[in-house]
Amino acid sequence: MNDITTKIIEVCLLAGKIMLQSGAETYRVEDTMMRIASAYGMPSSNSYVTPTGILFSTDSLSPAKIIRISERTTDLHKVSAVNNVSRMIGNQELNPSEAYHKLKDIECSSVQFSVPMRTAAAALASGCFTIMFQGQWVDFLPAILCGGAGYTAVSLFQRLVQVRFFSEFIASFIIGLLSLFLVYIGAGKELDKIIIGSVMPLVPGLAITNAIRDLMAGHLVSGLSKGADAFLTAFAIGAGVAVVFTLM
Structure with a gap:
């Protein structure tokens, strides 16, 4: 895989990880990951999400990637923020590197009340x-x-x-x-x-x-x-x- 493909996979996995850890539904996580991959020119991607893990592949030739989810909470603000990034990607407003950094900022942010x-x-x-x-x-x-x-x-x-x-x-x-x-x-x-x-x-x-x-x-x-x-x-x-x- 080239660097761009690797970065796209990282963006998809990070988006799915944030959403799943923040209390999003499984089908919403899968749909968001596949939409991001499709927006970046990978329409044949596949994702399989459970409450404790994410399995993602771009096509039949590339190896599948997996992430284990050990902690889950309720933070619907992060789910909404990831959805906004997904929409920006769908509108071709973010390249993979920019999207990854935005998702990293969302992951590290904490807007919970005291x-x-x-x-x-x-x-x-x-x-x-x-x-x-x-x-x-x-x-x-x-x-x-x-x-x-x-x-x-x-x-x-x-x-x-x-x-x-x-x-x-x-x-x-x-x-x-x-x-x-x-x-x-x-x-x-x-x-x-x-x-x-x-x-x-x-x-x-x-x-x-x-x-x-x-x-x-x-x-x-x-x-x-x-x-x-x-x-x-x-x-x-x-x-x-x-x-x-x-x-x-």
């Missing part, structure tokens, strides 16, 4: 979810407190413990204990509404949505694996709350 800001948003959302699930206004502030404590716990334990789903289990356990305590002292009235509202920021809504969309697009392996991931996360949340009720 932990205190995300915790405050999760706390407020917990209170709103409690009201939405027909809770009483007296439970609004307890839900805010429990939701903030739960999100703080999940953020902390994700850094300290590498075991998957452990942080969600501990966070929901803390939410259950704190909710029970607040109801016991009379600060809240409906225990179930407080807990339901407080655990909502932990629910893997994006993973469930992506799993369904991948299944509908025919990506059975990715859809089932993402669905299993979401199910285990939801099970960990439910198990943490169930342990609290067991100890009552």
Whole structure:
């Protein structure tokens, strides 16, 4: 392969890697990679994407390239930024080298809100979810407190413990204990509404949505694996709350 072909492959793989790590659907990653390759004069490229890896080849003569994905998060801003670069490539506005440097800037950028800001948003959302699930206004502030404590716990334990789903289990356990305590002292009235509202920021809504969309697009392996991931996360949340009720 010449240098230009190598650079085009690097651009496609980097774009797919950023999107997959940022929470994009499998079919969207494959489509973006193939569109970029086609815009650079490689219409016969093929890509195979799973939640843990990307396999890409330009034609039957060139060796396939593979990238392993070990970390995944939710950063839809990066997904949108990669889509913008893909559109610029499709309009012939970027050569492979320029596109690669733009993608590298996107990969290294961090536009996430600070932990205190995300915790405050999760706390407020917990209170709103409690009201939405027909809770009483007296439970609004307890839900805010429990939701903030739960999100703080999940953020902390994700850094300290590498075991998957452990942080969600501990966070929901803390939410259950704190909710029970607040109801016991009379600060809240409906225990179930407080807990339901407080655990909502932990629910893997994006993973469930992506799993369904991948299944509908025919990506059975990715859809089932993402669905299993979401199910285990939801099970960990439910198990943490169930342990609290067991100890009552």
